[in-house]
Every structure is written in structure tokens, then in C-alpha cells.
Amino acid sequence: MKALVCHSFGLPENLKMDELETPQIQPNQVLIQVKACGVNFPDTLIIQNKYQFKPELPFAPGGEVSGIAVEVGPEVNHVKKGDRVFALTGWGGFAEFVAADAHKCLPVPEGMDFVTAATTMYNFGTSLFALKQRANLQNGEKLLVLGASGGVGLAAVQIGKQMGAHVVAAASSKEKLEICLKAGADEVINYSEQDLKETAKAMTNGEGFDVICDPVGDQYAEPAVRSLAWGGRYLVVGFAAGSPSAIKMNLPLLKGASIVGVFWGAFAQKEPAENMRNFEQILQWIQEGKVKQHIYKEYPLEQGAQAIRDLMDRKVIGKNVVIID
Template identity: 40%
Template sequence: MKAVVVEHYAPIDQIELKDVPAPSIEPGQLRIRVEAAGIGFVDGLKIEGRYQTKDPLPFIPGTEFAGVVADAPGAPGGYHPGMRVMGMTRSGALAEEIVVSPAALHPLPDGVAPEVAASFRANYLTALYALSARASLGAGEQLLVLGAAGGTGIAAVQIGKLLGARVIAAASTPDKRAFAQAHGADAAIDYTQTGWRDTLKDLTAGHGADVIFDPVGGEISVQAFRSIAWRGRHLAVGFAAGTIPALPFNLPLLKGGALLGVDLAQIATREPDVQTRLMSQLTGWLADGQLKPVVGQVFAFADFREAFKTMQTRAALGKMVVRIAP
């Protein structure tokens, strides 16, 4: 089969598409024919060996995928050949086939395209878990989304609207702000401008942000916390800017505000019931058309490097997807 293979941790230009043997299948596992794989921020770090946990070399990158069950000896988890699924795994999705356990999979509602399914689970589950299970975002509250045109950001914009919040999108370019507003944001802010907090204050009639969804990090995070409303909740989601901020403890005290951590990687084991409930809420919205997940840009398998580069150069609108099977 064809697969992207990382033989040495390296920039994406040095990573090749290769012919490799298809993975072998053990009892209790399933073979999936991969149709599309989503490229996340973490995938870019992993190929360079810069993620907090390193995948042993050689490895096939790609953590999120959609496809069709090709082989399911004993029907583990109730999956049968021909069923359409979406999945999350530690690695291996940028390949024509992947072998996983049923816990990695979720059945795909009818009519959902592979590109949509491959860009759905990680970002939308992160957004819903953060906004609902962690921050208890309420209808009518003011939600500030930083990096609002990125993969997790645009998911937070859409989920925030579904939960009834007023959404203010912060992003660095006019295109990104227009993109966030096209997907439901009520207002947008250029947070690269000094004085952006004054704009936020005006937009919220002096109230501030009840909830801040923050996948960006760096100095912007501390500035944003300074604009939090009384009893506000700031969600630490990620550090796309490359710097982990240090929050002075007097700020939560003065603002009556809380800093809440979000880690999608841990909820399956630490809060499995919550994950099951949120996934069923998400797939319900997906099936009845209330949620139309954003597919950023779709690349052919041979062009997988462009998908990584678009994301790594801060040029991406939404999540990047690689189409693997036609």
C-alpha cells in the first residue's frame, strides 16, 4: 500500500510517500480502507519529533481519518465490512489502510462525506468538551475565540453558536475574520492590533468575555485573561503561537476568573461517559444538519506536503484534509 513514512524526524519537505506492506491484523482488530485523513497541528509537530511524546521511528503520521471497514474478523465492536467509520489513532492515518481496535472508531452517519468526517472528531469534540463540559457556556454569554479561523477555533465558533452564545472571533487577517463570520461569528477582532482589548470592551458593552477559547497561547493569552468578565472561564486549549504563557495569579483573583485545562487525549480514559455523551450530541447535530463542519482545504494524497505546509505557515482556514482514496 502507499503511505507517508517518517524514517527520521524532519521537516515535511524531507518526508516521502512510499510503498510499504499493509499492516497485519490481530484478533479483535479491524482493517479500514482510509478515504481521507485530517492534518492537525500536532501532526506537524510529530513528524519533526517536536511533540511531547515521540512516535518510534519509522512511523506513518496521521491521527484522524475516515474510511470503510475492509476486514473485521469476528465483528469486533459490532463493526462489519462495508460500514463507514471515522477514527482517531496515535499514528498511521496517512496510508491506504490502517488497522485499529474498535475503541478508535465511531460509526459515520449517512451522507457525511469522508473529507468532513476526517476533519470532524478531534476539533469538534475538543470544542464541545471545552465549551460545554469544562466552561458550562450558557446561552447569551459572550464567547471570545482566539485563532478563530484555525481548526479548533472555527469548531469553537460553530459550537459556541449552537450552545446559544454570542461569539466574538479574534484572528490575524481580514480573510480569517471574514471566514469566522461566514461560519457564524457575530463579530470579529484583529488581535494583532494594540488596542484590540478596547474593541472587545466596546463589543461587549464593557462586560468582557464570559468564556475565552484559547488554542493560541503566548502573550495574547495573558492579554485576553485581562479582558475576562467576572466569573469568566479561560480555556487553555493549545499553544499554536509557540509560547506557553505564564498567568500572574493576581489576575484570577482580581477578575473572579478561572483558568481551565482541556486535553482531548485524556478524556476517553478519564471521562469515558462524558466522551460518549458529547460524541452522541455531535453526531446528532451532524446527522440532522444543525452542524455543518468546516472542511478547510482538500489535497490529493501525492500533495500531502502542501497540506502540512499550509497549516505550518499560519495560512490555513479551517482544518487541512488529504484525500487518500478517490
């Protein structure tokens, strides 16, 4: 089968179009003919051997796919051959076929296209888990979303609004913030021009934010924690801006605040029933038109390396997706 292959760990430019063996599935797996594959921040790490999951070389990146179930293991009951499906695979999605564990594979709802299906699970799943299970976000609370124009950020903006929060979106350009406003943000902060801590203080009359969703980290982490309200919750979602940040522990102490880790992949594995309820809610919102993925660009498989490069260079607003023809 055709695939965009990582033969040695490194940058996206090392990836090459090549032939790989079509996967052989286990009894609890589904073989998917891939139609679309979402591009996510872990893809930028896994090809550099910097992610917590480390596949053996050679492999194709791409962990969020949609397509057709062409083979179904005998232990799989909720998916049948010929179904349109979407799934999380960890890697392998930048290829014509990929094997998916059954508990991470779902039928695509009627009326949903493959691009939407391939760009929903990771971002919306992470954001709802973060705001619901980890932050316990309440109606009327003030939510600040950093990196709000990215895939997870835009999902958090929309989900925060559905949960009744007053949402402030922070991003690095006017263009990105315009998309955030269209997605439902009540107010915005341009942290390339405005001081994050001082602007947040002014916006909240000095009280701070009840919840801060941070998929960015690095230089923004400490001013974000300083912008928490009493009893606030700072969600550690990821580190798209660089490495994990050092935070002075007197800050959460003085604010009676919580620093809360958000590892959605582990939640999906350890609490599958609760994760499934989250997805039922997400799919309902999508079908009702209440949340929607913003697609930055579609790339053919041969340009998959460029799709990862664009994400690394922070050009992507919303989500980019690789199309497998």
C-alpha cells in the first residue's frame, strides 16, 4: 500500500512516499481504507521520537482517520464490513490502509463527510474532557483559552460557549482572533501585542479567570497562572509553543487554585463509557450545527509532510487534513 513513511526520526522533510505492507488485523481490530487523516500536534512529535508512544521504524504518522471498514475482526460487534468509520490509531493514518482497535473506532453518523469525521475526535474529545471532567466548568464562569485559533483551542472556545461560559480567546494575530470571534468567543486577547496578565486583569476587573485552557505552554504558562481567579483551574493540555514550563508553586497556593493535567488519551482508555458519552454529546452538537471544525487546508497524501510542517510553524488556523485518494 502507498504511505508517507518515517524511515528515520527527524523533521517532516525526512518523510518519504513509499510502499508498506497492508496491516494484518487482530480479532479486536478493524482494517480501514483511509479517506482522510487529521493532522495533530502529536504527529510533529512522533516523527522526532519525542512522543510518549514510540512506534518501530518504519511507520506512517497520522493518528486520526476516517474511511471504510474493509475487514472486521470476529470480536468486533459495533462495526461491520462496509461501514463508514472514524478512529484514533496513534499512527499509521498517512497511508491507504490502517488498523484500528475496535474501542477507538466508531461508525460515522449519517450526513457527516469524511473530512469532518477525520477532524473531530482528537480536538473536540480533548476539549470536552478538559472542560467537563477536569475543570468542571460551570455556567457563567469566565474561561480563557490560549492558542485559541488551533484545533484544540477553537474546539474549547465553542464547547465553552455551549457550557455557558464567558469565553475569552487568546492568539497571536488579528486574523486568528477573527476566526475565534466567528467561533463564538466573547472577547479576545492578542498576546503578540498585549500583555497577557495585565489584559486578563483588566478584562475581569482584577478578579481573574475561573478556568484557563492552555494547549500552548512555554512563555505563556506563568502569566496565565497569575491570571487565575480564587479557586481557579489551570488546564495543562499541551506544549505547542515549546517545552513544558516551570511554574512557581506559590502561585496556586496564594490563589487556592488547581493545576490540572489533561491527558485525554488515557481517559479514553481508562474510562471508555464516559468518553463515549462525551462523544455522543459532541456528535449531537455537530449535527445541530452548534460546533464546527474550521478546516485550514486539505493536502494530498504526497504533501503530508508539508501539512505537518505547517502545523509546526503555527500557520494552521483550526485543523488541517490529509486526503488519501
